[in-house]
Amino acid sequence: MRIGIIGAGALGGTFAALLARAGHDVEVTARGAGLEAIRGGGIRLSGGYGDAHVHPAAGDRLTARPDLVLVCTKAQDAEAAIAANADTVDGATVVVVQNGLDGVATAERLLPRSTCLGMLSIIAANYTEPGSVRVTTTAASYLGRGDGEPDEEVRRMAALLSEAVPVVAIPNFRGAQWTKLVVNMLNAVPAIVGRSVQDVVDDRALRRVVAASMRETVRVGMARGIRFGSLQGLGDRRLRFFARLPLALGQLLPWSMRVRMGDVPNLGSTQQSLRRGQPTEIDFLNGAVVREAEAAGLDAPVNRALVALVHEVERGDAPLPADRVTAVLAATRRSRRNRPAGAAPGRRRR
Known part of the structure; x- marks a missing residue:
């Protein structure tokens, strides 16, 4: 052919x-x-x-x-x-x-x-x-x-x-696209800090940020009426259960992906683009979560912050320190504490 x-x-x-x-x-x-x-x-x-x-x-x-x-x-x-x-x-x-x-x-x-x-x-x-x-x-x-x-x-x-x-x-290919979007949350943090996916997931603090971006993605998909497709052992039931877990337990999801990945260093596609001096597709990964959240009347603060950090690395010539990434969760918690009384969790202030 x-x-x-x-x-x-x-x-x-x-x-x-x-x-x-x-x-x-x-x-x-x-x-x-x-x-x-x-x-x-x-x-x-x-x-x-x-x-x-x-x-x-x-x-x-x-x-x-x-x-x-x-x-x-x-x-x-x-x-x-x-x-x-x-x-x-x-x-x-x-x-x-x-x-x-x-x-x-x-x-x-x-x-x-x-x-x-x-x-x-x-x-x-x-x-x-x-x-x-x-x-x-x-x-x-x-x-x-x-x-x-x-x-x-x-x-x-x-x-x-x-x-x-x-x-x-x-x-259910459309639902499988969303499941793959969850998997692709492994890309941003390694690109920001300049380390392999395995190294990032092995780091407890960075793993929490990856898990938070994944959980936020699943919750946005649920708000958009998505039935997640089956992909690499992930499916609708497992991802909906993951979305309800506290972050400490939710870290098991990126960890399970890391185990499947093996030990040969995986840079992730976003980091490879950076190393070649090319624009990344972050606006179509974490950025897609932000846009879909807005369409549902929600906010996606973790993914929004990661998009901004990847663009910061794109504009510079070196990875960022890990504490710039781990600060994302602290900023999200502060934002939630400052939400007006009666505001729905995760919804944008209007």
Whole structure:
């Protein structure tokens, strides 16, 4: 099959290497040093899926009409990247492999003749050198669309992709996007302090902040009427139970994720963007929680503070000290103490 991959970074490079190794005709898009490296020496994959060295066609846009397209850009780059390739890919099956909540809707708007699906990937991969990807944690990816059961096209694409890498067709994809958003709360704090996800979760004070951002995300999702989808052992019942726990017990959730992750240092995608000097997708992760909270008439003070800290690191040249992060919870508690009598917990003052 002819497969186009828009965005050959950590995940895009991983899928490109695995699909090419499985015998598919793969073309990728990249920019700058990444494009030069792929044109000159291909994509080198190492780590959890074994070693592969492939030489896909590469350019700043796709040149051949594909049968299948994977959109693997950062969330903030998706609209421009899809629009730049629309004349070539509209009409193909499009799979958006992306964090956040808006990727599939963006693709559907820009590609009206395409069947657009979403895929959630839990694969952890480090891409800190152009053209080279190391998979630190292997995992299944989850394919679907909408709120219902997986349809025939979803099942067909999952079977095809599974020839190269495990992909599972799932129901309630929108709810699963929210579950992945909870998982992605592991990104912000490591990026702010410049440490691996494992190091952050091993630090009790920082782990409390991660747990607080996760709990806030679940509570916002509940306020928005979300039924959380099943993903990596997480599902609606478990997350709703977690949302009711005191923070001391809620820390078990990020800890359980850290155990599954293993000991190979995982930088998280947000920190990798910072190390490459690129904008992060924090506005589509923790920032999405803030926007969804506002839509529900709520506040999300922990996630709002983490967004501001990540942007502070983006503007500077060094990570911030850990006490800047741990102060987030103290500030949240002060805000609650100063809330006028009778105000609903978590609601904005008007």
